[in-house]
Amino acid sequence: MNCSVSVATIxxxxxxxxxxxxxxxxxxxxxxxxxxTTEKPARSKVYISECMDRENSVFLVAESGNRIVGxxxxxxxxxxxxxxxVPRRYGLIHDLVVRQDYQRLGIGRLLMEKAHGWAMxxxxxxxxxxxxxxxxxxxxxxxxxGYSTASRRMSIRL
Numbered sequence: 001m002n003c004s005v006s007v008a009t010i011x012x013x014x015x016x017x018x019x020x021x022x023x024x025x026x027x028x029x030x031x032x033x034x035x036x037t038t039e040k041p042a043r044s045k046v047y048i049s050e051c052m053d054r055e056n057s058v059f060l061v062a063e064s065g066n067r068i069v070g071x072x073x074x075x076x077x078x079x080x081x082x083x084x085x086v087p088r089r090y091g092l093i094h095d096l097v098v099r100q101d102y103q104r105l106g107i108g109r110l111l112m113e114k115a116h117g118w119a120m121x122x123x124x125x126x127x128x129x130x131x132x133x134x135x136x137x138x139x140x141x142x143x144x145x146g147y148s149t150a151s152r153r154m155s156i157r158l
Contacts, residue, residue: 002064003062003070003105003106003107004063005062005070005110005111005114006061006063007060008058008059008061010045010048012061013041013048015067016048016071017042017043018068019069019070019071019097019098020042020071020095021041022099022100023095023097024037024038024042025037030132030134030135031134033157051073051075056075056076056122057073058073058074058115058118059071059072059073060072060073060074060111060118062098062102062111064102064107069098069102069107070096070098070107070108070110070111071095071096071097071111072093072096072111072115073094073095074091074092074093074094074118075091075094076089076090076091076092076119076122076124077089077091077092078090088126089122089123089124090124091124091126091127091128092127092128093112093127093128093129094129096111096112103137108141109145128150129142129147
């Protein structure tokens with residue numbers, strides 16, 4: 001697979017939105033009590049632009065040909081100033097999405113490697129992410145990369 005990864009610009013907005021749409025549909029189908037269908041696009045151009053403009057935030061895009069086939073959004077975070085917490089900076093992956101017809105071709109791995117490199121350039125030694133329990137394929141992928149569960153968010157329907 002001939003694929004390149006680069007830092008996204010706002011000119012990539014339409015392609016980014018198309019990739020996100022696939023993941024949004026998956027989440028709406030799996031968790032309809034949490035996610036809902038929206039007017040397209042679900043993430044506004046202003047929101048994406050503001051995220052891109054932050055010094056400690058980046059969108060990476062994977063392209064095959066002239067088509068965006070994957071998107072990753074990562075931000076550098078700092079722990080709150082609470083006495084119980086060790087002060088630290090860490091990367092937080094908000095989103096990783098690869099188009100369904102491009103999955104299992106190494107694109108997600110390439111995006112994660114680039115994100116890890118970007119985070120290390122920012123002086124970060126740890127990256128965290130959240131994944132929904134229904135997404136078994138994503139969980140297996142992250143575990144293959146060496147990620148492990150650090151906490152679990154639970155809920156109950158009343």
